[in-house]
Amino acid sequence: MWTCTGCSCLCEDVEIDENTVRHACRIGAELFRGRSISRAEPLVEGKRTDIDSAIDKAVEILKESKGVAIYGLNRSTLEAQREALKLAEKLSAFVDNGSEFGRIVEAIFEGLIPITTIEDVRDYAYVQFYWRCDVHNSMPRLMARTYYARGKKRQRGYEEDRYLVVVDVRKSHTAMLAKKNASFFKTENDAELIGEFIKAIRGGVASGDVMRVVREVKKSEFNVILGGQIDAPMKLIEEFVKEVGYFVPLDYRTNSMGFFKTFGRRDELEKIVEDIDTLIVVGDDPMDDVGFDVMKSILKLKIIVITPKISFISKFADVVIPSAISGLECGGKMLRCDFKEVELKPPFKEGFSEEKILKSINGGL
Amino acid sequence: MLRFAKFLRKLEIELTTYRDGFQASVSERDKFDKDFVERSALIIIHPNTAKAFGLKDGQMVKVSAGERSLNLRIKVDEMAPENKALMPKSIYSSYLDSDKVTIEPTDDGVTTQDELLERYR
Numbered sequence: 511m512w513t514c515t516g517c518s519c520l521c522e523d524v525e526i527d528e529n530t531v532r533h534a535c536r537i538g539a540e541l542f543r544g545r546s547i548s549r550a551e552p553l554v555e556g557k558r559t560d561i562d563s564a565i566d567k568a569v570e571i572l573k574e575s576k577g578v579a580i581y582g583l584n585r586s587t588l589e590a591q592r593e594a595l596k597l598a599e600k601l602s603a604f605v606d607n608g609s610e611f612g613r614i615v616e617a618i619f620e621g622l623i624p625i626t627t628i629e630d631v632r633d634y635a636y637v638q639f640y641w642r643c644d645v646h647n648s649m650p651r652l653m654a655r656t657y658y659a660r661g662k663k664r665q666r667g668y669e670e671d672r673y674l675v676v677v678d679v680r681k682s683h684t685a686m687l688a689k690k691n692a693s694f695f696k697t698e699n700d701a702e703l704i705g706e707f708i709k710a711i712r713g714g715v716a717s718g719d720v721m722r723v724v725r726e727v728k729k730s731e732f733n734v735i736l737g738g739q740i741d742a743p744m745k746l747i748e749e750f751v752k753e754v755g756y757f758v759p760l761d762y763r764t765n766s767m768g769f770f771k772t773f774g775r776r777d778e779l780e781k782i783v784e785d786i787d788t789l790i791v792v793g794d795d796p797m798d799d800v801g802f803d804v805m806k807s808i809l810k811l812k813i814i815v816i817t818p819k820i821s822f823i824s825k826f827a828d829v830v831i832p833s834a835i836s837g838l839e840c841g842g843k844m845l846r847c848d849f850k851e852v853e854l855k856p857p858f859k860e861g862f863s864e865e866k867i868l869k870s871i872n873g874g875l
Numbered sequence: 876m877l878r879f880a881k882f883l884r885k886l887e888i889e890l891t892t893y894r895d896g897f898q899a900s901v902s903e904r905d906k907f908d909k910d911f912v913e914r915s916a917l918i919i920i921h922p923n924t925a926k927a928f929g930l931k932d933g934q935m936v937k938v939s940a941g942e943r944s945l946n947l948r949i950k951v952d953e954m955a956p957e958n959k960a961l962m963p964k965s966i967y968s969s970y971l972d973s974d975k976v977t978i979e980p981t982d983d984g985v986t987t988q989d990e991l992l993e994r995y996r
Contacts, residue, residue, distance in 0.1 A: 516903065536900040544904030647896040680956040682893070696956075762894060797995075798902075798965050801972030802943065809995055822906060822966055825992055 512857045514538035515585055515837035517649045517762045518847035519628075526642045526857060535650035545838060545858070553830040561862060564831045568790075568814045569874035571828060575812065577786035578603040581779055582794025584763035585835075586864050587842025587854065590774040593868035594792060600875055603725070604777035604786065608799045610739050611761045614747065615770040618759065623747050626734060626756035627650075627848045627865050633661035636730030637723070637796045641674045641752070642700065643738030646683035648762040650845070653687070656736070663732075673726040677703065683738075693723050701742040704750045727754060758848050762835075767845040780804045788812040790798045792864055793833065797822035816867055834861035885976040886928045887962045888920070890940075890971065895963035902965070907988055915965040916985045918947045918978065924960075925951040930978070937981040940973030943994075945986045949978075966991060 512524045516538035524542065525532040531542045552564040559567075572578060578601045583591050598605050617623045631638065638657055645652045657668055664671040674692035676685040681696065688694040697703045703720075710716035710724040727733050733755040740747055751757045761767070770776070779789075779796065783804055789811050796807060815827040818835045834840040837854040840863035844852050894927060898914040902907040905911065918938055920930065930936070932951040939946050947968060955961045960976065 527911060536896055537903060540900040540903040548905040548907060647899070648894040650896050679891070680959070681954055681960070683954060686954070795906075795966075798969060800969060802970050802995075803972065805969065805995065819905075820907065822988070822992060826995070 513837050513852060513854050514541065515764050515835070515844065516541045516855065518760075518766060519649050519655070520654050520762050520764070520844060520846045520852045521651055521655075522852065529727070537650060541835070542838065545835060550815075550817050550820050550824060550830055550832040552832055553824075553827070555750075555828055561831060564829050565867065565870045565874065568829045568831065568871055571788055571812050571814060572601060572790075572871065572875060575786075575788040578788045578790065579777065579779060579782060579786045580605050580606070580790045580792060581794040581796055582664060583607055583769050584609070584766050585793045586765060586768075587836050587844055588765070588768045588772065588851075589842045590792070590836070590864035590868060591768055592651050593865050593872065595772055596791075597868055597872050597875075598773070600872065603790075604779075604782045605775070606777050606779045606782075607763065607766055608779070608794070608796065609761050609763055609766045609769070609776065611759055611766060612770065612776045613744055614737070614740070614759055615651055615767065617744055617748060618757070619770075619774075623751050623757050624755075625848065627760060627850055628655055628758070628846070630708045630732075630756075631656040631734050631736075631758065632659045633662075634663050634732040635734045635756075636664070636671070637673045637675060637727050637733040637754070639677065639733075639735040639737075640684055640760075641677045641680070641735055642740050643736060643760040644682035644684045645736070645760060646680065646687065649760060652736075652760070653684075673723070675723055695719065698757070700740050701746055704740075704742050704746050708746075708750055708753055731754070760847055765844040767847060767849050771845060771849075779808070783807050783811075786811060788814065789818070790814045791821075791823050791827075792816045792838070792868075793818070795821040795823050816864055818861070831867050832861060833864045833867055836864065840865075882964060882980060884929065886924070886930070888924070888976060888978065889958060890918075890960050890962060890968075890974055890976045892964040892968045898963040907935060912985055912987060915963055915967045916945070916947045917935050917950050917963060918976075919950045919952050919955045919961040921955045921957045922951050922953055922955050924955070925949070928978075930980070935970075935981050935983065935985065936978045937983070938971065938974070939973040939977045939979075943971060945991070946981055946983050946986060970994070
């Protein structure tokens with residue numbers, strides 16, 4: 511069985527043979543099935559070259575650079591992230607992975623927010639809040655492992671032994687799953703709703719729907735908030751998690767937690783673009799995330815792209831260095847969304863890992 | 876207000892993005908494939924909004940944000956809030972880069988990836 515690096519669930523039960531991918535979600539299945547489609551080639555200024563020449567050109571650009579940022583690294587192994595850290599230290603470079611989870615992860619690292627694992631959620635959690643995270647789309651197999659699965663202390667199935675709470679600004683696909691033993695809260699004001707929950711848990715009065723959920727929360731010792739981009743002051747989130755039980759940050763980016771652990775910070779690309787002349791993109795595509803005006807400024811910079819596949823940003827790159835797909839074609843370790851370290855044993859062995867490419871660049875500087 | 880707007884055939888609406896599982900899966904395979912356009916060049920509105928403004932599922936629309944515009948396909952789905960339009964997060968939504976857009980019918984075809992990339996050059 512193989513590990514899927516399609517999202518931060520890092521499902522470790524994927525089976526593959528020549529024509530079939532089993533157990534993976536639609537994202538994971540395409541990752542495995544489409545592995546050989548649209549692969550990147552080594553390019554310097556749009557012209558095909560060999561990988562060593564591409565790396566040499568990247569080194570040459572970096573030697574002349576006055577300000578560098580490294581973007582991406584979300585699907586990179588911890589080993590590649592550490593190599594990128596060395597590069598960032600050597601060049602005094604900015605680093606960004608485009609994730610908005612920095613604030614909450616910082617609070618987790620400081621011990622202010624108690625976290626738990628997917629396995630413990632499956633085995634013990636009664637009330638499960640999915641707050642501002644449409645996991646049905648972003649991490650499609652997560653609920654099969656946390657909510658629908660039977661666990662050690664949750665043997666009677668989700669309709670009796672779990673209580674689902676979905677909070678979102680819209681009726682997402684995940685919200686549509688909130689039927690029996692479940693509540694859906696549509697809100698644009700997370701802070702207000704969290705305040706109501708805290709008040710009700712502490713014995714105060716709140717709206718009927720909130721009181722109903724709080725009655726369920728009080729039935730169990732083990733409840734969990736699986737959180738997306740909760741829009742509320744951090745102090746309030748901390749208080750809420752402590753009242754409910756545990757937290758799991760649901761950043762779908764595969765090794766985003768690894769990024770935060772490795773770098774301990776994030777320099778938002780949008781804010782530092784004026785301070786750099788070179789951008790290194792590792793395994794990501796900022797053109798999917800960064801707005802047009804900032805992107806136009808970025809495209810004026812020298813751009814080095816390390817990518818397994820042809821991406822939009824690779825069409826504008828001065829240098830493209832093709833890499834292996836982490837987890838599928840090269841091994842290493844990643845952190846799952848709940849910070850559990852997962853060892854990747856690749857079913858295929860092809861190409862150069864990002865770690866190796868970054869090491870070569872580091873060696874050339 | 877909605878009744879008057881129906882005759883204007885131009886809808887001003889807030890826009891929000893979301894991660895779509897199908898769009899993410901075609902991105903994994905090939906960003907330059909037609910499936911990518913099918914899953915990314917979309918704007919989703921609530922059935923009540925579609926009815927009020929005479930817009931139909933599958934219809935082509937010009938979506939504008941300031942001076943930038945894209946030709947996208949309408950998807951009518953109740954997962955969109957009544958007061959907002961939704962777009963899968965991709966280069967299409969990043970290009971518009973706005974929390975408010977104008978939607979109007981068009982007979983033109985969908986904006987392709989190559990046309991979009993050309994606008995960044």
